[in-house]
Amino acid sequence: MTTTIPAALREAARRDPAAPAYVEATPQGDAVLSFGALLERVRATAAHLVDRGVGAGDRVAIWAPNSTDWAVTALAVTYASGVLVPLNSRYTAHEVAEVLTRTDAALAVVADGFLGRTQLSDLAATGVTTPVLDLADLPALAEATTPAQRAAADARADAVGPDDVADILFTSGTTGRSKGAMSAHRQSLGVAAAWAGLGGVQPEDRYLVVNPFFHSFGYKIGILVGLLAGCALYPVATFDVAATLRLIESARITVLPGAPTIYQSLLTAPGRAEADLSSLRLAVTGAAVVPVVLIERMRAELGIEQVVTAFGMTEAVVVTMCRAGDSAETVATTNGRAIPGMEVRIAEDTGELLVRGEFVMLGYLDDPEATAAAIDVDGWLHTGDVGVLDEAGNLRITDRLKDMYISGGFNVYPAEVEQELLRLPGVDDVAVVGVPDERLGEVGKAFVVGTASAEQVVAHARERLANFKVPREVVHVDVLPRNLSGKVLKNELRGH
Structure with a gap:
């Protein structure tokens, strides 16, 4: 197996240069990019990055929604022997600026205007000194590169080693400070290969990528799986249920991974019964509690032959995964068994899930x-999750040692939200917990001590934090319950 991302890209182009790598809807119709053309676009883009001073090992951030241009840029970063730093497309400019500063990024590639926002001007207003490039300008700049510049980029790609850092994906911890998880080329490709193998992904598959590219589920289990399997990827910037139904039917989509909310939305969508979804064969879900009835309905009503769940985290991407043939109950109540190359065990003293590999x-x-x-x-x-293993080795997550909750498939760390809310005048003390939500799995509920109104709290959060981190409910209390050491008793708050 290839052990560097540039080598995987070259192999995909060599194997079947005319096969579609990316298919993206545009106002003029579908824009199709073959694997051969993908390699050439990546070479040209990498040449421009090298020409503008991106050095080997330099960090390059991408702040943009899913698109073919995102994938080309990401692959070009690694082709130029740089390190990819994907940024959440819902982040505010303040959050982006912090990551750019901490990574000492050599360049930030930004899509302006996503969701009606002004990303370029917002980022400039933060005062961050990282050079910024508009993603929309990059194709023309790449096209203008010379054969000599592209040859220089090829030399960079030749020099990339399997143990070189390929990407830094940021997560958050209970301290509220984000942490950048570093992975080598061999690791990012290896986990993609394991996932593709267990899912049986083939060149003829048509893979609808709803999961964001900035997340390991979209990048490593999307872009890199596409390279290794040689299948066509259909990236979408935002999930729209009606548009998704139309795309599944018209493109004959076969692979559709995503959070449980994706499938729940499809099942309840108006007109779903009339849509032809018979092409779907593989769905992989997780990142939240999955009701048994959802798995059964995905198989019976959506007609998806293989529905599996998995457990992963930014620090390890995929750890366990169900297999074809597992029962609906096994798929819904467990996260499957350790994937090849990984092992799991439960700590005897705490019940914490430990993973190695x-x-x-x-x-x-x-x-x-x-x-x-x-x-x-x-x-x-040490994952911070409490779990159990059954006799077959299937993992079931039962609790969290940390206070993190999952909203719409995204991890939310209350300490980060709390630290931001405490900057608002009128918030004297605050605690945020995750509470059940039918559509998103969990949403934030903020318990506030102080005079700031609920509207002010939510408005402040929306200005400073990504939307999935914004509390959906604010409750005023006189005092937060704490133990003798001063720790907030969040279990008591969840009962309110």
Whole structure:
């Protein structure tokens, strides 16, 4: 198996250069990019990055929604021997500026106007000094590169090694400070290969990528799976249920991974009964509690032959996964068994899930203390989740040691939200917990001590935080319940 991303791209182009790699809807119709053309666009884009001073090992951030241009740019970063730093497309400019500063990014590639926002001017207003390039300008700049410049980019790609850092994906911790999980080329490709193998992804598959490219589920289990399997990817910037139904039918989509909310929306969509979804064969879900009835309905009503669940995290991407033939109850109530290259065990004293193997991150960027706290001397990654293993080795997550909750498939870390809300005048104390939500799985509920109104709290959060982090409910209390050491008793708050 190829062990660097540039090598995987070249192999995909060599294997079947005319096969479609990306199909994206445009006002003029479908824009199809073959694997051969993908390689040439990546070479040209990498040549421009090198020409503008991006060096080997330099970090390049992308702040944009799913698109073919996103994928080309990401692959070009690694082709130029740079390190990819994907940024959540829903982030505010303040959140982006913090990551750019912490990574000492050599360049930020930004899509302006997504969701009606003004990303370029917003980022400039933060005062961040990182050079910024409009994603819309990049294709023309790449096209203008010379054969000599492209040859220089090829030399960069030749020099990339399997143990070189390929990407830094940012997550957050209970301290509220985001952490950058670093993965090597061999790790990012290896986990993609394992997932594709268990899912049986083939060149003839048509893969609708609803999962955001900035997330490991969209990037490593989307873009990299597409390279390794040689299948066509259909990226969508935002999930629209009616448009998704039309695309599944017209393009004969076969692979559709996503959070449970994606499938719940499809099942309840007006006109779903009239839509022809018979092409769907593989759905992989997780990131939230999955009702057994949802798995049964996905198989019976959506007609998806293979429905499986998985467990993963930014620090390890995919750890466990169900297999074809598992029962609906197994799929819905467990996260499957360890994938090839990974092993799992449950700590006897705490019940915490520990994972070890080829795909555990190299470590956190510039944070040896956090790395040592996460990965012990024997190589076990401490997940912060409490779980059990059945006799067959299937994992079931039962609780969280940390307070993190999952909203619409995205991890939300209350400490980060709380720290931001405490900057608002009139918020003297605050605690945020995740509470059940029928559509999103969980949403935030903020318990506030102080004079700031609920409207002010929500408005402040919307200005400073991505929308999935914004509390959906604000409750005023006189005092937060705490134990003798001063820790907030969040279990008591969840009962309110």
